[in-house]
Amino acid sequence: MDNWNNILKRNKEYIKATNKIKTQVENNRLQQLGLTSGVKTRRLMAVETYLNKVIRDEEESDDYPPITEQIDELEEEIAREKSGQGITFLSDNKEELLNRLRVILAAMKEGHRSHRQYNEVNCILKRLLEKGIIDKNDYKSVIKNVK
Known part of the structure; x- marks a missing residue:
């Protein structure tokens, strides 16, 4: 079976x-x-x-832009700022730059020193250097005196 x-x-x-x-x-x-x-x-x-x-x-x-578009927009904004077309706090007028530099340096002599002020002095000096108003030696001497 x-x-x-x-x-x-x-x-x-x-x-x-x-x-x-x-x-x-x-x-x-x-x-x-x-x-x-x-x-x-x-x-x-x-x-x-x-x-x-x-x-x-x-x-x-489709309601939200892809990240690549946001990156492209950011790169365009940075390029505009580098080309001088963007929003900046510094003026292109040399008298305004020099007056602002005098005010900040006077405040720093009185003892009001901060990182923001050092940065602003450095930015103003670089702008003046770009414009050809000062040379590298002037830039270096101001930086040494500020510190």
């Missing part, structure tokens, strides 16, 4: 395997003929769900 059961089991497994092979062959033939285009499998449905989500996210992200 055991042998008979083993034979039946093997026969069932053989039938299942042949049926599986037949369905795979049939599916391949249907795919070759293009008749499986309307068939929805779980994997295909999962891919469609993912694509719908990604496309929806892209449509929602």
